[in-house]
Amino acid sequence: MDDLPELPTLAALENPAPSASKSTLRPLPPASTPVVTPIINEVLPAPATITVKPETTTKPVPPAVSAPSLDLQPWSSMSSTHAVVEAEETSAPATPRREERLLSLDAYRGAIMLLMVSGGLGIVQMGKQFPDTVWASLAPLLNHVPWQGGVPWDMIQPAFMFMVGVSMPFSYAKRMESGESGWQLFFHALGRAMVLVLLGVLCSSGAKDVTNWTFTNVLSQIGLGYVFLFLMWRTGTWGQLLGSLAILGGYWAWFAYSPLQPPAVTTYPEGVFEGFFAHWNMNANAASAFDQWFLNRFPRIEPFVASEGGYQTLNFIPAIVTMCMGLIAGRFIRSDRTHAEKVVGLIGVGAAVTVLGIIAGDQLCPIVKRIWTPSWVLFSGGIVTILLASFYFAVEVLRARWLAWPLAIVGMNSILVYLLSQFSKGWIKDRLHQHLEPDMFKGQFAPMIESGAVLGVIWLLCWYLYRQRAFLRI
Secondary structure, eight states, X not given: OOSOXXXXXXXXXXXXXXXXXXXXXXXXXXXXXXXXXXXXXXXXXOOOOXXXXXOOSSSOOOOOOOOTTXXXXXXXXXXXXXXXXXXXXXXXXXXXXXOXXXXXXXXXXXXXXXXXHHGGGGHHXXXXXXXXXXXXXXXXXXXXXXXXXXXXXGGHHHHHHHHHHHHHHHHHHHHHHTTOXXXXXXXXXXXXXXXXXXXXXXXXXXXXXXXOOOOOSHHHHHHHHXXXXXXXXXXXXXXXXXXXXXXXXXXXXXXXTSOOOOOOOOSOGGGOOXXXXXXXXXXXXXXXXXXXXXXXXXXXXXXXXXXXXXXXXXXXXXXHHHHHHHHHHHHHHHSSOOHHHHHHHXXXXXXXXHHHHHHHHHHTSOOBTTTTOXXXXXXXXXXXXXXXXXXXXXXXXXXXXXXHHHHHHHHTTHHHHHHHXXXXXXXXXXXXXXXXXXXGGOSTTHHHHHHHHHHXXXXXXXXXXXXXXXXXXX
């Protein structure tokens, strides 16, 4: 995860050969050639490529020493994004063979980031301006629901967190292969978690005069749960399933058996339930009571009373299960199963978990993203699992690399793209207004043109950084 492997060229992504051959392989650099190691990479690491191991005819290559105590899965020694293909020993030197990256994972991550940066491509604004048009019909799908339920736009954050789990078995398997000990892996995870939490606070503070000590930003949420996810990774699949069940059951019971609170003042009438579901009312639930105590322990200009959108710090607890679902999916993809088994397995499990979430949302607790209810974990987790299977099928099975490469170069720099969306979108928009034809951003389609132009600038930046092999790394 720290050492970025050799990445495919842009031409190879656009027009890949069906299989590796002598004409498509690049020779290894001579020993005297300095290897330029990128100084930055992303927090959601792009899966690593295989290292080319030339065979010799004089002495067999000894098998690598495995570390079974750190990963109990039978496929833990496999390469992080592909099956390892060992060249047979022959009387002549073997030609090195290179396996392809799983570009489907990069493409999925890139699609998530581009959707987030796009801001819905101005369709929500178009819907407000033209209420009797098709834009008004599309707008609700590209805007967060006020409280209960979920639309495609609400799937961005769970997909973002899900991919953290998918990436973990790839990246830490590589670290194990490089000889890192269990304690080294743990302290790496701990350091990464702390940086993510602080980056989330930085994003939440924005242009405020003082630090805004809140922890509901997605980076902070990932950071708060990252060490727990790392510990679950070491338990194996059964441990992850039982741990996830305990987290969801315990979190549901805490809300369900906490004393009912009077409804809080809110601008979202949809956030007020009657009866048993009132335990999950906006800013009047167990997690909001915790935040009223916890967040006031930090320096503040004014005492914390309630979150404007109803988001809570302790959302990270059930979100661990969202990431753990990705962890299990990542292990499954790394296994030696066939493409068909992987696609059918992911779709089947995703559909079953989604249905289970809908049933839980009707019987146990409402499906609410803003407080990450257990029913939301299941509902959204199943959907993003099906989306992962769709990308895997399109890119790895149907070989639709033309679809993958524009998304993959964004997915390889996802943390940078996220920070740009938080801090630079307004600046980019202002510069475009300043330097381009002013009439471009006027007229009926101005919101869409403006959003598309900002998205294009960020994509071009990712493309340039990809060509330079520069990736933001934590």
